[in-house]
Amino acid sequence: MAGNLIARSVHDLSAAAWFGGSLMGAVGLNGAAAHAKDPTERIRLSSLGWKRWAPVQGTAIISHLVAGLAIVGDNKGRLAKQEGVGSLTVYKTAVTLAGAAVTLYAGVMGRRVEKFSHEGAAGATEPLQGASRQLETAQRRLKLLQWCIPVLSGAVIVMGAKHGEMQREGRVFKGLLGS
Numbered sequence: 001m002a003g004n005l006i007a008r009s010v011h012d013l014s015a016a017a018w019f020g021g022s023l024m025g026a027v028g029l030n031g032a033a034a035h036a037k038d039p040t041e042r043i044r045l046s047s048l049g050w051k052r053w054a055p056v057q058g059t060a061i062i063s064h065l066v067a068g069l070a071i072v073g074d075n076k077g078r079l080a081k082q083e084g085v086g087s088l089t090v091y092k093t094a095v096t097l098a099g100a101a102v103t104l105y106a107g108v109m110g111r112r113v114e115k116f117s118h119e120g121a122a123g124a125t126e127p128l129q130g131a132s133r134q135l136e137t138a139q140r141r142l143k144l145l146q147w148c149i150p151v152l153s154g155a156v157i158v159m160g161a162k163h164g165e166m167q168r169e170g171r172v173f174k175g176l177l178g179s
Contacts, residue, residue, distance in 0.1 A: 004074050011067035017060040017155050021053055021144035022103070022149040028126040030146065039120030039128060048116040054107060063133050064156075078167075085166055089146075092159040096170070099152030106145040112138040 033046035072079065072089065081088045113124070116135035121129050125143035127136040 004071070007067045007070040007074065008129050010063055011071060012157075012160060014060040014064035014067065015153060015160060018057060018064065018099075018103075019153040019157055021060070021151055022146070025050060026150065030179060034123030034126065035148040039122070041117060042121045042123055043113055043117035047110060047117065050107075050110055057103065062101060063102070068093075078131065081120055082166065085163070088162060088166070090154060090161060092163070095152055095159065099149060099156060100153060102145055102148050106142060106149060108141040109138050109145060116154060120160050 029049040030046050033042050033049070034044045036045055043084060075085070079089055105178055113121075113135065116138070119131055120128050121131065121135070121139065125146060127139050127140050131139075
């Protein structure tokens with residue numbers, strides 16, 4: 001029981017860190033960096049902030065996945081028998097893995113954008129007029145990715161809440177009976 005509580009807590013807190021950090025980065029960090037007076041500092045400042053956050057975000061994602069495996073192991077009977085639990089687990093796993101992949105790809109795009117910081121930018125994800133094609137392409141992708149991450153990690157949180165609701169005593173009983 002205590003192990004299950006710890007795993008659920010780590011699972012929920014790590015998803016919250018992933019969601020909150022990505023949203024704050026997109027809104028706060030990238031938004032603030034766009035106000036740097038020197039256009040060559042805008043990408044550099046955003047990149048510095050994301051580099052500091054990356055180990056925390058990576059740890060949150062890995063912790064979420066590991067805790068999720070522990071929860072699945074602890075609930076394998078419910079997964080197999082309770083109506084809806086197995087399919088929700090499959091969907092949540094797919095969204096989690098997609099979110100992790102998008103987060104990793106955003107990091108790759110962020111490093112690519114950083115290589116062109118000497119060109120300057122209107123913002124961390126907005127090129128200046130006349131930017132190189134490589135910078136413009138990477139920033140355009142990064143602009144989309146920065147919003148995909150909180151959407152996907154937020155969906156993981158919502159599906160986790162649904163899983164929690166499915167564990168209520170009355171629902172477990174009804175789910176096991178298939179009604």
